Amino acid sequence: MYQVKQDFPHLTVSINGGIKTLDEAKAHLMHVDGVMMGREAYQNPGILAEVDRELFGTRTDAPDVVSVIEAMYPYIEHELSQGTYLGHITRHMLGIFQGIPGARQFPPSFE
Known part of the structure; x- marks a missing residue:
């Protein structure tokens, strides 16, 4: 290229x-x-x-994990009411735990 x-x-x-x-x-x-x-x-x-x-050169801080998860609540609730399996949503959220000590413990209970 x-x-x-x-x-x-x-x-x-x-x-x-x-x-x-x-x-x-x-x-x-x-x-x-x-x-x-x-x-x-x-x-x-x-x-x-x-x-x-x-x-x-912007000073954008990444949102904290809790804020990201809380922001997802309305979407998750809507999708669950439509019959979407929770794991189909949460598997795409696992990356937000990248680099957080002890994060490997949570994904199994996340679904």
């Missing part, structure tokens, strides 16, 4: 795949216009607050 950007500098070129750290993202951004961190952001959503701080 670096070569594509060099050959066609007027195009917006983004790179994707296996980028797990902000240092890797910064290195790529020296050669392309954008970086996608999909899987890492899904598994470790707290990294998004770091992205804002590191790349854009």
Whole structure:
């Protein structure tokens, strides 16, 4: 993709795949216009607050885990009333526990 950007500098070129750290993202951004961190952001959503701080200079603090879970209550209640299995929702929330000491104890009881 670096070569594509060099050959066609007027195009917006983004790179994707296996980028797990902000240092890797910064290195790529020296050669392309954008970086996608999909899987890492899904598994470790707290990294998004770091992205804002590191790349854009904003002082956005990641919301605390309790606030995130509480914000999900209305959505969860609505989905449960529609017959959605709780585990189909909570499995996508497990990443918010990334990096919290003792977090491995909670996912089994989370469902």
